[in-house]
Amino acid sequence: MVDATFSDSIRTIVGAENLLADEPLAAHTTFRIGGPAQWLVRPRTEYEVAAVCAACRQAGVPLRILGAGSNVLAPDEGLPGVTLQLTDNFATVDVLPGGLVRAGAGATNAAVAEAAWEAGLAGYEFASGIPGTIGGAAIMNAGAYEGQFSDVTVSVRCLVPASTAATGGMGAAERVEQCETAAECTGVGGPAEGEKQGEGLVVVDVPASEAAWGYRTSRMMHEGWVVLGATLQLRPDSPAAIRARMDDLARRRAEKQPLEVPSAGSTFKRPEGYFAGKLIQDAGCQGLCVGDAQVSTKHAGFVVNIGNATAADVLALIAEVQRRVREASGVSLAPEVRLWQ
Numbered sequence: 001m002v003d004a005t006f007s008d009s010i011r012t013i014v015g016a017e018n019l020l021a022d023e024p025l026a027a028h029t030t031f032r033i034g035g036p037a038q039w040l041v042r043p044r045t046e047y048e049v050a051a052v053c054a055a056c057r058q059a060g061v062p063l064r065i066l067g068a069g070s071n072v073l074a075p076d077e078g079l080p081g082v083t084l085q086l087t088d089n090f091a092t093v094d095v096l097p098g099g100l101v102r103a104g105a106g107a108t109n110a111a112v113a114e115a116a117w118e119a120g121l122a123g124y125e126f127a128s129g130i131p132g133t134i135g136g137a138a139i140m141n142a143g144a145y146e147g148q149f150s151d152v153t154v155s156v157r158c159l160v161p162a163s164t165a166a167t168g169g170m171g172a173a174e175r176v177e178q179c180e181t182a183a184e185c186t187g188v189g190g191p192a193e194g195e196k197q198g199e200g201l202v203v204v205d206v207p208a209s210e211a212a213w214g215y216r217t218s219r220m221m222h223e224g225w226v227v228l229g230a231t232l233q234l235r236p237d238s239p240a241a242i243r244a245r246m247d248d249l250a251r252r253r254a255e256k257q258p259l260e261v262p263s264a265g266s267t268f269k270r271p272e273g274y275f276a277g278k279l280i281q282d283a284g285c286q287g288l289c290v291g292d293a294q295v296s297t298k299h300a301g302f303v304v305n306i307g308n309a310t311a312a313d314v315l316a317l318i319a320e321v322q323r324r325v326r327e328a329s330g331v332s333l334a335p336e337v338r339l340w341q
């Protein structure tokens, strides 16, 4: 399918104002790095998400999901295909009876923590300073200060192949919607592994017990499901106590982390039994630069963009840090930041 025909079909689904061609990803990532996305697409409803995904699969067009862009390194040459941005149109936060909070994939962790505080619900304070969305938090099992997303989550609303919903161990997952229009959600080409040709995508509330969360990983990540939202179970507490905990964590974060400079948070995962920042500091890498990418002098676990760093600069710096740390300590550092190719 030629590009113009494909982009016309996406424009028909989401409306012209929600399809941006050649949109610089640097404007949508906290690293402030990244060339143009061929098509940045902002669906307005779950149905539109499903329709765009189906259209991409049918046409063999690559698809990426972007939340707040706080944990990605986007390539300098840009990204071909569709970058699906789930932010403002999926940013609702609803406080439900029984301490439940239901948030859209595009709601920021900060917005969810604020809503919980206002409702006198505790448990999400740990995430109040994590600069991402609920979608990113579910995929990565976001964690900070001894808390992690999996601790408080009841279910994750996802777009999954119909066969997975039917037989893939969804347990008591509610099958809430089926997208059946041939041109939009079914009859998609290139079935995923284990998926029957021509089947559709369905929206399912995946129970936490089926989410296979680990340290910065999840079933949603491994299976490539789009996260549409999540429901959290929080507990009653006084708003003053909740606010005090959020303020304390914000202070600790600002004191230790280089929040004033663009970055994508921790560059590397914590290797078992070690702290990445300490290993990097001990290997003498603090302040090390490639171009305008620098190992932060405030927290060695962060690569920061001190001017006009490129993705190539960051990748070269990551490789050099990995080499020096391996040489100094024998430990291999694995990137936590998603390196988009």
Ligand SMILES: NC(=O)C1=CN([C@@H]2O[C@H](COP(=O)(O)OP(=O)(O)OC[C@H]3O[C@@H](n4cnc5c(N)ncnc54)[C@H](OP(=O)(O)O)[C@@H]3O)[C@@H](O)[C@H]2O)C=CC1
Pocket: 063, 064, 065, 066, 067, 068, 069, 070, 071, 072, 086, 105, 129, 130, 131, 132, 133, 134, 135, 136, 137, 138, 139, 140, 141, 142, 143, 144, 225, 226, 227, 228, 264, 265, 266, 338
């Ligand atoms: N502890 C901390 O202080 C920090 C933690 N982080 C972590 O990174 C997360 C980043 O969130 P955010 O900035 O919104 O994410 P990003 O926009 O940075 O996207 C990160 C990755 O998550 C996937 N993704 C994002 N949203 C969705 C979705 N709705 N459905 C499916 N996949 C999705 C994408 O996968 P794909 O590439 O496969 O398309 C993408 O590569 C945070 O929630 C947190 O876990 C980040 C910074 C600091």
Ligand SMILES: C=C(O[C@H]1[C@H](O)[C@@H](CO)O[C@H](OP(=O)(O)OP(=O)(O)OC[C@H]2O[C@@H](n3ccc(=O)[nH]c3=O)[C@H](O)[C@@H]2O)[C@@H]1NC(C)=O)C(=O)O
Pocket: 143, 144, 145, 146, 256, 264, 265, 266, 267, 268, 269, 270, 275, 276, 277, 278, 279, 281, 298, 299, 300, 301, 336
């Ligand atoms: C920033 C992120 O998450 C952060 C999260 O905010 C904080 C707070 O809970 O704990 C993790 O950082 P971290 O492992 O660097 O934790 P910190 O408490 O800052 O540091 C751990 C230890 O390393 C030492 N340290 C840190 C930095 C440094 O330059 N030198 C050093 O010696 C600290 O003194 C401390 O003893 C998460 N990172 C990972 C990879 O797990 C992110 O995911 O992007």
